[in-house]
Amino acid sequence: MGRTLDDHTPRTLAQKVWDDHVVRRTEGEPDLLYIDLHLIHEVTSPQAFDGLRLAGRPVRRTDLTIATEDHNVPTVDIDQPIADPVSRTQVDTLRRNCAEFGVRLHSMGDASQGIVHVIGPQLGLTQPGVTVVCGDSHTSTHGAFGALAFGIGTSEVEHVLATQTLPLVRPKTMAITVEGPLPLGVTAKDLVLAIIARIGTGGGQGYIIEYRGEAVRQLSMEGRMTVCNMSIEAGARAGMIAPDETTFAYLKGRPSAPSDADWDEAVAYWRTLQTDDDAVFDKEVVIDAAELAPFVTWGTNPGQGVPLSANVPFPTDFAEPSDRTAAERALVYMDLTAGTPMTDIAVDTVFIGSCTNGRIEDLRVVADVWRDRKVADNVRVLVVPGSVMVRLQAEAEGLDKIFTAAGAEWRQAGCSMCLGMNPDTLSPGERSASTSNRNFEGRQGPGGRTHLVSPGVAAATAVTGKLTAPSTLS
Amino acid sequence: MDAFTTHTGRAVPLRRSNVDTDQIIPASYLKRVTRSGFEDGLFAAWRSDPDFVLNQPQYAGVSILLAGPDFGTGSSREHAVWALQNYGFRTVISPRFADIFRGNALKGGLLPVQLDEAIVEALMAAVEADPSLEVTVDLDLKEVRAGDVVTPFEIDDYTRWRLMEGLDDIGLTLRHADEVTEFESRRPSWKPRTLVG
Numbered sequence: 180m181g182r183t184l185d186d187h188t189p190r191t192l193a194q195k196v197w198d199d200h201v202v203r204r205t206e207g208e209p210d211l212l213y214i215d216l217h218l219i220h221e222v223t224s225p226q227a228f229d230g231l232r233l234a235g236r237p238v239r240r241t242d243l244t245i246a247t248e249d250h251n252v253p254t255v256d257i258d259q260p261i262a263d264p265v266s267r268t269q270v271d272t273l274r275r276n277c278a279e280f281g282v283r284l285h286s287m288g289d290a291s292q293g294i295v296h297v298i299g300p301q302l303g304l305t306q307p308g309v310t311v312v313c314g315d316s317h318t319s320t321h322g323a324f325g326a327l328a329f330g331i332g333t334s335e336v337e338h339v340l341a342t343q344t345l346p347l348v349r350p351k352t353m354a355i356t357v358e359g360p361l362p363l364g365v366t367a368k369d370l371v372l373a374i375i376a377r378i379g380t381g382g383g384q385g386y387i388i389e390y391r392g393e394a395v396r397q398l399s400m401e402g403r404m405t406v407c408n409m410s411i412e413a414g415a416r417a418g419m420i421a422p423d424e425t426t427f428a429y430l431k432g433r434p435s436a437p438s439d440a441d442w443d444e445a446v447a448y449w450r451t452l453q454t455d456d457d458a459v460f461d462k463e464v465v466i467d468a469a470e471l472a473p474f475v476t477w478g479t480n481p482g483q484g485v486p487l488s489a490n491v492p493f494p495t496d497f498a499e500p501s502d503r504t505a506a507e508r509a510l511v512y513m514d515l516t517a518g519t520p521m522t523d524i525a526v527d528t529v530f531i532g533s534c535t536n537g538r539i540e541d542l543r544v545v546a547d548v549w550r551d552r553k554v555a556d557n558v559r560v561l562v563v564p565g566s567v568m569v570r571l572q573a574e575a576e577g578l579d580k581i582f583t584a585a586g587a588e589w590r591q592a593g594c595s596m597c598l599g600m601n602p603d604t605l606s607p608g609e610r611s612a613s614t615s616n617r618n619f620e621g622r623q624g625p626g627g628r629t630h631l632v633s634p635g636v637a638a639a640t641a642v643t644g645k646l647t648a649p650s651t652l653s
Numbered sequence: 654m655d656a657f658t659t660h661t662g663r664a665v666p667l668r669r670s671n672v673d674t675d676q677i678i679p680a681s682y683l684k685r686v687t688r689s690g691f692e693d694g695l696f697a698a699w700r701s702d703p704d705f706v707l708n709q710p711q712y713a714g715v716s717i718l719l720a721g722p723d724f725g726t727g728s729s730r731e732h733a734v735w736a737l738q739n740y741g742f743r744t745v746i747s748p749r750f751a752d753i754f755r756g757n758a759l760k761g762g763l764l765p766v767q768l769d770e771a772i773v774e775a776l777m778a779a780v781e782a783d784p785s786l787e788v789t790v791d792l793d794l795k796e797v798r799a800g801d802v803v804t805p806f807e808i809d810d811y812t813r814w815r816l817m818e819g820l821d822d823i824g825l826t827l828r829h830a831d832e833v834t835e836f837e838s839r840r841p842s843w844k845p846r847t848l849v850g
C-alpha cells in the first residue's frame with residue numbers, strides 16, 4: 180500500500196483517494212493504480228478491444244465496466260438505422276465488442292443511454308473515493324463526487340480492460356478556493372469559465388485540482404459536475420470536490436448506490452474524504468466570488484473568456500507574445516473586432532446540452548427563461564438532453580412543452596453539437612452560443628464559431644439573437 | 654510498440670500555441686475502427702490552406718514536428734498520436750505538452766520532447782533557414798542535436814527504458830497479476846458494480 184498505518188502525514192483529498200488505490204509502489208516506477216469504474220463509448224474503444232482480441236486477453240472485470248453510445252448517435256429518428264455509414268460501423272463495432280466480451284451496454288433507445296458522464300452519476304455508479312476512467316477527457320466530471328476521475332487514451336483503455344489497473348505517476352495537487360457566495364445570477368459555468376480565464380488552458384497541467392470554499396460548497400451536484408467537467412480545459416486531468424451532505428443526498432437510493440448497512444459503512448468512509456487541515460497543496464489559487472459575473476468566451480480556446488458585460492479584448496491586452504499571437508488568430512477566425520461589446524455579438528445557433536450542461540437542472544434554468552417567451556426567428560435552437568433519463572424527467576416536468584412552444588427543437592440524448600460527429604453541426608462561418616465546453620476552431624463543425632456560455636445565457640441569447648444575460652431580459 | 658532509441662530526420666516548424674487535438678485531427682476523422690489510415694485527417698482544416706506549413710514542398714517527408722507551447726490540449730483522442738505517426742512523425746518537440754497527449758504519445762512510441770521555449774524557437778529558426786537541416790533526437794543520451802545546437806532534455810528513467818526496449822505496458826503489468834488479485838480481495842464489498850449477481 181501507499182503508506183504505513185503509523186504514517187500520519189496530513190494529506191489532501193486527492194492523495195487519500197490515490198493512496199487507497201495503489202496496488203504496487205516501487206521506487207523509480209509509476210504507481211500501479213486500481214480502477215474502480217471504467218466507462219466506455221464507441222469512439223475511443225474499438226482499437227482497444229481489437230488489441231485484447233489480438234493478444235487473446237479477456238476483460239478482467241466486466242462487473243466494473245459499462246458502455247454507452249453517445250458521441251456519434253443521431254438526436255432525431257433514433258428508431259432508424261444511423262444514416263452515416265461510418266458512424267454506424269463505429270456503433271455496431273461497440274455492440275459487437277460488448278457482446279463478445281460481456282460488457283454491459285446502453286444502446287440508443289435504452290432508458291439508461293446517454294452521455295457517458297451523465298449516466299455514471301445518475302446510475303449511482305460514480306461515488307466518493309472511487310477511481311473512474313474513460314477514454315474521454317471530460318471524465319473529470321465525476322470528480323464532483325470526490326472521486327478521482329480522469330480521461331485516458333485508447334492504449335490505456337486497453338490496459339484497464341486487460342488489467343483493471345493503470346501505471347501512473349501521481350500528479351501534483353492544486354487548491355482553487357472560491358471564497359464567499361456566488362452573486363445572484365452567477366452560475367457554476369460562469370465560475371469555471373472565469374477560473375480557466377484566470378489560470379489559463381495550461382495552468383492545471385500536471386495537477387489534480389481540488390475546488391474548495393463557500394461558493395463551491397453551495398453548488399448542487401449538477402453545478403459541481405459542471406465545474407469539475409471543465410478542469411481539463413484548464414489543463415488538469417482531474418478536478419475534485421470533497422463529498423458532503425449534498426453528495427450523499429444525491430446518491431441515496433440511486434440504482435447502483437450502496438443500500439442498508441452498506442450505505443452506512445460507505446458514508447462513514449466517505450466522510451473521511453476531506454483534505455486534512457494542515458495538508459499542503461503544491462499550488463493554491465484563491466478567487467473572490469464577489470468579483471464574478473456571467474462569463475462567456477470570445478476566442479478559440481476556453482481560456483479566452485471575459486465577463487459578458489465586457490468587450491472583445493485587444494491582442495495588445497496580453498503580456499505574453501504567444502497569447503497575443505493566439506488572440507490575433509482567434510479574432511480572425513471568430514470574425515470579431517476588438518473593442519466590440521460582447522452583448523453586440525449576434526448568433527445563428529444556440530446549443531443547449533453536453534456533459535457540461537445537459538442535466539435536468541440546466542434544462543430547468545432554460546425553461547424558466549423561456550416561459551412565455553419565444554426564441555428569435557432567425558436563430559436555430561437545439562435542446563439536447565444529456566441522457567434518456569434527463570429527457571424523461573424533463574418531459575415529466577413539462578419542460579419539453581415550454582421548449583417547443585418557445586420555438587426550440589427538443590432532441591434525443593447524446594453529445595450532438597458539442598463535437599458534431601453526428602449530423603448536428605455548424606456550417607462554415609456559422610456562430611453559436613453553446614453550453615458545451617470547447618470553442619476550438621471547427622469543434623462544432625468545420626469553420627463554425629463557438630461562444631461558450633451558461634445555460635441561462637444560452638436561453639436569453641436564443642430570445643434576443645445576441646449574447647444576453649437573463650437578468651437583462653424585459 | 655516499436656522501440657525508440659535515436660531518430661534523425663528533417664523537421665517542420667508549426668508556429669502555433671495551444672494546438673488542441675481537435676486541430677490535430679477533427680472529430681469527423683475519428684470514425685475508423687483501426688489504428689491506421691488517420692494521416693488524411695492530420696491538421697485537416699489547416700492543410701486545406703495551400704500555404705500551411707506542411708503543404709510547403711521543402712517540408713515534404715519530415716519526421717520531426719516543432720510546435721509552440723501547450724501542444725495536444727483538449728480531447729483525449731489517441732487518434733491524434735496515430736494521425737501524427739501515420740503521417741510519418743516520430744517525435745514532437747514543444748515547450749509544453751498536455752498531460753493526456755503526452756501519455757498517449759509515450760504509449761504509442763511517438764516521443765514528446767519538452768525543451769525551453771527559447772530553444773524550440775532557435776530550432777524553428779534554424780529549420781526555417783535551412784529546411785534540409787537534420788535534427789537528431791537521441792533518447793539514449795537524452796539530447797537533441799541540430800547543426801551547432803546540442804541540448805539535453807529530461808525524461809524519467811522508467812519511461813526511457815520502456816521506450817528503448819519497446820515494451821508493452823500491459824505485459825509489464827500482467828507480471829504483477831498476483832498483486833492485483835490480492836488488492837481485489839481487500840476491496841470493500843459496497844464498491845459500485847455494473848453487473849449484478
Ligand code: SF4
Pocket residue numbers: 249250294295296315317533534535593594597598615616
Ligand atoms: S458531450 Fe461533448 S465533451 Fe462531453 S463526452 Fe460528449 S463530446 Fe465529449
